[in-house]
Amino acid sequence: MAAIISADGVDKTFRQLKRQSGLAGGLRSLFSRTYTEIRAVSDITFAIEPGEAVGYLGPNGAGKSTMIKMMTGILTPSAGALSVLGREPHTNRMRNAREIGVVFGQRSQLWWDLPVRDSFALNRHIYDIPEARFADNLAFLTEMLDMGAYLDRPVRQLSLGQRMRAEIALALLHDPKIIFLDEPTIGLDVVAKDAVRKFLARVNRERGTTIILTTHDLVDIEEICPRLIMVDDGKLLFDGELTRLRADLGSRRRLTLEFATDPGPLPLATATLSRDEGAAKHYLLEDEAISLIDVLNEVGRGHGLKDVKLEEPDIEEVIRTFYQNKSRLAGAAS
Amino acid sequence: MRAGAYPAFALTAFQSRLAYRNQVWASAFGELVISFAFIAIWTAAFAGQVVVDGATLPEMITYVMIAGLLYWNTDRLINDVGEAVRTGDITIFLLKPLSYPASLLATHFGHYVFDQLVVTLPVLLIVGFSVGLLPPASLFHALMALPFWALSWLMLFTLGALCGLLAFWLLTAFALEWFLKGIMALASGAIVPLWFMPGWLSGILGYLPFAWVSYYPTAIYLGKLDPPATFLYFGIGLAWLAALGGFLAWLWSRARHRLIVQGG
Amino acid sequence: MLHNITLIPHLVRMYVRTRMEYRGAMFLAWLSQGFSYGAMYATIALIIARFDNLGGWQWPDMALLLAFHLLAYSLGASLSFTQFRDIEEKVRLGTFDAILVKPVGPWTFLVFSGLNIGYGGHVILATGLMAWSLTQVGLAWSPLLVLYFVAALISAAMLTAALMTMIGTTALVWVRSRHLFSIFFGFWELARYPLNIFPAPLQMLMITLAPLAFLAFVPVAVILGKPVPLLGAWAPLASLAAGPLCMLLAVFHWRWCLRNYQGAGG
Ligand SMILES: Nc1ncnc2c1ncn2[C@@H]1O[C@H](COP(=O)(O)OP(=O)(O)OP(=O)(O)O)[C@@H](O)[C@H]1O
Ligand SMILES: [Mg+2]
Numbered sequence: 091m092a093a094i095i096s097a098d099g100v101d102k103t104f105r106q107l108k109r110q111s112g113l114a115g116g117l118r119s120l121f122s123r124t125y126t127e128i129r130a131v132s133d134i135t136f137a138i139e140p141g142e143a144v145g146y147l148g149p150n151g152a153g154k155s156t157m158i159k160m161m162t163g164i165l166t167p168s169a170g171a172l173s174v175l176g177r178e179p180h181t182n183r184m185r186n187a188r189e190i191g192v193v194f195g196q197r198s199q200l201w202w203d204l205p206v207r208d209s210f211a212l213n214r215h216i217y218d219i220p221e222a223r224f225a226d227n228l229a230f231l232t233e234m235l236d237m238g239a240y241l242d243r244p245v246r247q248l249s250l251g252q253r254m255r256a257e258i259a260l261a262l263l264h265d266p267k268i269i270f271l272d273e274p275t276i277g278l279d280v281v282a283k284d285a286v287r288k289f290l291a292r293v294n295r296e297r298g299t300t301i302i303l304t305t306h307d308l309v310d311i312e313e314i315c316p317r318l319i320m321v322d323d324g325k326l327l328f329d330g331e332l333t334r335l336r337a338d339l340g341s342r343r344r345l346t347l348e349f350a351t352d353p354g355p356l357p358l359a360t361a362t363l364s365r366d367e368g369a370a371k372h373y374l375l376e377d378e379a380i381s382l383i384d385v386l387n388e389v390g391r392g393h394g395l396k397d398v399k400l401e402e403p404d405i406e407e408v409i410r411t412f413y414q415n416k417s418r419l420a421g422a423a424s
Numbered sequence: 425m426r427a428g429a430y431p432a433f434a435l436t437a438f439q440s441r442l443a444y445r446n447q448v449w450a451s452a453f454g455e456l457v458i459s460f461a462f463i464a465i466w467t468a469a470f471a472g473q474v475v476v477d478g479a480t481l482p483e484m485i486t487y488v489m490i491a492g493l494l495y496w497n498t499d500r501l502i503n504d505v506g507e508a509v510r511t512g513d514i515t516i517f518l519l520k521p522l523s524y525p526a527s528l529l530a531t532h533f534g535h536y537v538f539d540q541l542v543v544t545l546p547v548l549l550i551v552g553f554s555v556g557l558l559p560p561a562s563l564f565h566a567l568m569a570l571p572f573w574a575l576s577w578l579m580l581f582t583l584g585a586l587c588g589l590l591a592f593w594l595l596t597a598f599a600l601e602w603f604l605k606g607i608m609a610l611a612s613g614a615i616v617p618l619w620f621m622p623g624w625l626s627g628i629l630g631y632l633p634f635a636w637v638s639y640y641p642t643a644i645y646l647g648k649l650d651p652p653a654t655f656l657y658f659g660i661g662l663a664w665l666a667a668l669g670g671f672l673a674w675l676w677s678r679a680r681h682r683l684i685v686q687g688g
Numbered sequence: 689m690l691h692n693i694t695l696i697p698h699l700v701r702m703y704v705r706t707r708m709e710y711r712g713a714m715f716l717a718w719l720s721q722g723f724s725y726g727a728m729y730a731t732i733a734l735i736i737a738r739f740d741n742l743g744g745w746q747w748p749d750m751a752l753l754l755a756f757h758l759l760a761y762s763l764g765a766s767l768s769f770t771q772f773r774d775i776e777e778k779v780r781l782g783t784f785d786a787i788l789v790k791p792v793g794p795w796t797f798l799v800f801s802g803l804n805i806g807y808g809g810h811v812i813l814a815t816g817l818m819a820w821s822l823t824q825v826g827l828a829w830s831p832l833l834v835l836y837f838v839a840a841l842i843s844a845a846m847l848t849a850a851l852m853t854m855i856g857t858t859a860l861v862w863v864r865s866r867h868l869f870s871i872f873f874g875f876w877e878l879a880r881y882p883l884n885i886f887p888a889p890l891q892m893l894m895i896t897l898a899p900l901a902f903l904a905f906v907p908v909a910v911i912l913g914k915p916v917p918l919l920g921a922w923a924p925l926a927s928l929a930a931g932p933l934c935m936l937l938a939v940f941h942w943r944w945c946l947r948n949y950q951g952a953g954g
Contacts, residue, residue: 104950113439123445156951164788165951187791197782203706215698216792218691244709450867454874461878461886468885469739476739596713599720606724615731620738 092176093137094268094300095161100170102131102156102324130156132324133170140267143294143301145311147409148321154304157321158272161302162192175267188217191261195273198253199260200245206256207241210263217264224263231259234289251282258286262293269293271303275310287313308409320412328412335412342411343375344401345385350394360385375400429522430530437534441542448542455492455547462488462615463555477619483646486558487617489551490645491638493544494576495614498584499601501532505588506597515683525676528585536577561647568654572641575661579636582668589672592679613639619648633664692796699800707805714806722809729754729817732880743885748824749912750882755818757880757904760841762810764848771802772856776865780952784860788949795853795942825912833911839928840907846931847902850938857938860945863952875900882909884917891917895926902930 108124131153138144146154159165161174163183172179179186193199200209214224232238235255240248248256254274261269271290275283291314294301305311311318311332318335320328328335345361352368360380361373375385382400389395441448466484474480479487505528508514517524551557560566587600594600609615611634618626618639629635640657643649649657707714732754736747745753775798778784787794827833855872859865875893879900883891894901895918906927909916916923 113435113442117442159785159951162789164785165949166947183788184791184793187789190789192786192789194782194786197786199786201702201706203709204702208702208705212698212702215695216790444864444867446864446867447870450870454870457874457890458877460890461881464886464890465735465742465881468743468882469735471739594716596710596716599713599716602717602720602724606720606727609724610727610731616734621734622737625734 093173094140094142094175095136095138095302096171096173097134097136097157097161098171100131100134100157100160100172101129101168102153102160102165103168104128104130129324131160131167134321134324134326135170136319136326136329138300138302140300141294141298142317143291143315144303144317144319145315146302146304146319146321147306147308147311148304148327149306149413151323152321153324154321155272158192158270158302158304162190162270163187188264189267191264191266191269193257193261193269193271193274195254195271195276198245198257200253200256202246203244205242205244206237206248209245209256209260213260213263219264223265227263227265228259231262234292235259235285251278251285254278254282254286255289258289262299265297266299268300268302271301273304273306275305275307283307283309290314320409322413335409345373345375345382346397346399346401347371347373347389347395348397348399350396353393356389356393358385358388360388430526433527433530434534434537437531438538441535441538451539451543452546455543456550459489459492459547459551462492463551478648479617479619482556482558484617485551485555487642487646488615489548489557491612491614491617491642493540493548494573494638494641495608495612496536496539496577496580498580498587498604500535501528501581501584502588502597502601502604504528504531505585506591506601509588509591509597509679510595514679518680518683525585525672529581532581532584533577558646560645564651565644565647565654568658569641569645571658572636572644572661575658575665576637576641579633579661579665579668582665582672583633583637586668586672586675589675589679592675592682608634608637611635612637613642617643631660633661633668636661636664689793691791692793695792695796696800699797700803703801703803704805715808717806718809718812720809721807722813725758725810725813743882744914745882748821749908749914751817751821752825752912753882753904753908754880755814755821756841756844756908758810759814759818760844760903761848761876762807762814763841764845765852766804766807767799767845768849768852768856770804770806771798772852773866773869774802775856776859776863779859779863782952785951794946827911836907836924836928837911840910843928843931844903844907847899847934850931850934851900853938854934854941857942857945860949871898872900876903879903879905881905882914884915888917895919899930899934902927906930 104127105125106128108126130151134153134157146157148154156165160167160172161179163174163179163186166180175186175189177186200206201212210228213219214221219227232241235258237252237255237259240252240256245253245256258271258274261271274290275286278286287310290301290303293299294314301314303310303314316331318328318330318332319326320335344364347356347370349369349371355366356371357363358373360377361375363371364374365372373385382398386395386398463485466481466488470476470481470484505514508517514524517527548557560569583604587604588597590600591597611629611632613629613635614637618630618635621629630639636657640649640661644654729751732742732750733747736742736745736750740746742750775784778787784794787797790797851872852869855865855868857865858868875898878886878890878894883894883901883905886894891901895906906916906919906923910924910927919926
């Protein structure tokens with residue numbers, strides 16, 4: 091299948107004004123100013139197939155929002171080729187707009203003083219959604235996102251979680267082929283985050299809507315996006331399955347052995363002891379090839395082993411290791 | 425309460441304005457254009473006559489320049505207070521060991537100095553060198569113009585702050601800003617001095633506080649009032665300022681009370 | 689294009705309903721602005737009362753000039769002022785980005801989703817003053833004059849909207865544009881006086897770079913049969929062309945700025 095989004099060596103450079111500090115600097119800036127160039131996105135290449143759900147991850151200022159703005163046609167790339175739905179997004183912004191949905195986590199597209207329903211109704215006209223289709227979608231979204239209770243309340247009275255669900259519904263009313271979400275879960279509590287994640291995963295699964303979302307929250311990616319694109323400082327660091335990221339990094343599974351009584355020090359060849367609490371001992375399994383059986387064989391009988399717990403590494407840890415390795419590499423290089 | 429914090433407010437306000445370089449140039453340019461326009465308007469009005477109601481054209485040109493300088497734009501002040509009320513940011517000030525009105529005074533003093541120094545002064549210099557401005561009528565009038573100037577700004581500040589605070593009850597500072605603008609256009613004497621108005625009107629406006637913003641300071645500068653009258657009107661102006669200041673303090677205490685009791 | 693036009697009533701309805709949520713504040717604003725302009729005009733009337741005329745314009749002539757100035761301005765500004773003044777903020781907050789991802793012309797969306805009904809006070813004052821002054825100046829009405837009057841008013845309103853569009857749109861590229869509005873309002877204020885009283889360079893400026901002479905002075909002078917400096921016999925034609933020409937320029941400027949839009953960080 092042809093890619094629905096493809097980026098080929100995309101670059102974006104901004105010019106930023108250098109602010110001068112102090113009274114003297116301020117006075118000087120009345121007459122002259124200096125600029126710095128910021129390369130917000132540099133040489134990004136990827137391709138996304140229809141129906142994929144992709145998490146776009148990176149620290150603050152990594153260039154995530156900038157990339158979303160280019161894919162939605164708001165900004166023009168400084169270099170490289172970008173294609174969304176087979177078209178160049180910037181030159182075909184309005185045409186693409188009909189087939190995509192965009193949610194900006196930090197800014198609202200709803201009419202602040204009017205009931206939620208009114209914003210939805212306006213979108214029906216903006217996107218020319220057929221009456222019946224609109225009614226169906228509204229019913230489905232209201233049901234799924236549990237918006238029934240506040241559809242007739244002015245947006246300014248809604249909680250952030252309620253508003254965010256309304257924003258997402260607004261972006262999906264016209265059955266977009268792709269939905270872009272820039273930090274959709276920012277500021278939401280655990281329950282609201284969970285509702286949003288479950289819903290997006292379901293939309294992706296059942297309707298086949300392609301999802302691109304940026305986030306700082308790794309759980310978003312774990313629950314919605316099988317695929318992860320990681321960026322830092324504008325550059326692509328990793329692109330692939332989440333599980334592959336684990337494998338690439340060597341999955342450091344965590345093993346806990348619990349004994350009836352403290353068996354004393356128990357060093358193993360198959361696992362590294364990370365913490366010793368006497369009767370409970372924690373190990374890390376560095377090597378993918380080593381199985382639980384191998385470890386248990388090494389421990390052997392006679393220590394009064396009571397319980398065994400093996401945990402897959404959580405994604406936070408994977409990413410943390412990833413960044414640590416990267417900075418270590420960068421440190422070594424410089 | 426640390427009094428040392430207040431000059432810092434003024435300095436911060438002054439510095440913050442420097443960041444908006446285009447705004448500075450544009451304001452100075454706009455001010456210059458308007459100044460030349462008002463000079464043109466009075467020149468056209470005099471149409472060759474030498475003295476009208478005891479005032480000459482050069483006097484009128486000096487009058488519009490100085491009265492215009494004194495007629496400082498209170499929009500920023502009213503907006504600041506109005507916004508603080510609307511967004512509830514004003515409650516933050518109740519938590520600080522600072523007086524909100526005093527910090528407001530310091531901040532806008534910073535803005536005032538900025539506007540006069542960076543925007544108005546260059547315009548005065550340009551007009552002074554190209555068209556010519558009259559010096560003060562006498563040493564006495566020159567010395568008295570200074571306290572009148574201070575009174576003028578304090579009066580403006582008090583009026584602006586009052587309008588801003590009224591937003592507590594009217595929920596909109598916008599309309600108040602426009603009411604004040606309208607009153608000031610007519611009653612401050614910034615555009616037409618009271619001596620050109622019909623007697624009944626100047627009789628009324630001459631005793632309203634707005635005339636102390638532009639009319640009296642400029643009239644003193646031009647020597648239109650003799651020494652006894654100068655002191656008398658300074659006294660009346662002070663009384664007005666005290667009355668309005670008292671009203672402001674009372675409004676603020678009501679507003680504070682409301683904030684504390686109702687939580688904003 | 690057709691899609692944009694059919695959308696207009698819906699956008700306007702949304703905005704009007706938003707304003708009606710705060711109708712008390714809006715009517716108060718009408719009142720205060722009407723009062724404020726009234727007071728300003730009173731000061732001009734005071735000058736003329738004392739000096740008989742201003743550059744050959746007596747009070748009824750001046751009243752017509754002021755009324756035309758205010759009416760043309762408020763008609764044009766309702767389509768443009770707050771909308772384009774706030775572009776700066778919309779860019780900073782990213783709400784302008786949200787407009788760009790809709791399948792609607794961003795100009796249509798911006799203008800009509802903010803069609804300002806706050807100019808009620810202006811319009812009432814302006815039409816009242818205009819009606820009174822027209823009874824005083826004794827015009828020899830003819831169909832041609834009526835046609836010119838209406839067309840000149842529309843052209844002047846277009847001029848206002850076009851200039852505001854150009855100024856506000858600049859924020860898409862230069863981030864800030866407020867300062868340009870203060871320059872606009874400087875000239876706008878001059879535009880309510882007879883052009884002939886100003887020094888020649890200022891007159892020149894006001895029919896070229898800052899063409900606000902066309903907002904009121906030129907058309908009203910033509911209507912009253914008064915001489916127009918610099919333009920002379922070309923005045924009627926020029927006043928009709930000024931609005932559409934500026935509009936055309938505004939369209940190009942808007943497109944250029946949109947192409948070079950950089951957004952804001954975050
Ligand atoms: N319009 C702009 N003008 C100048 N610089 C910009 C602009 N937009 C973004 N930048 C800069 O580009 C870089 C990337 O910004 P971007 O908003 O894409 O980051 P992000 O990954 O979305 O960060 P965050 O997680 O904080 O949202 C930053 O250094 C930012 O300062
Ligand atoms: Mg971002």
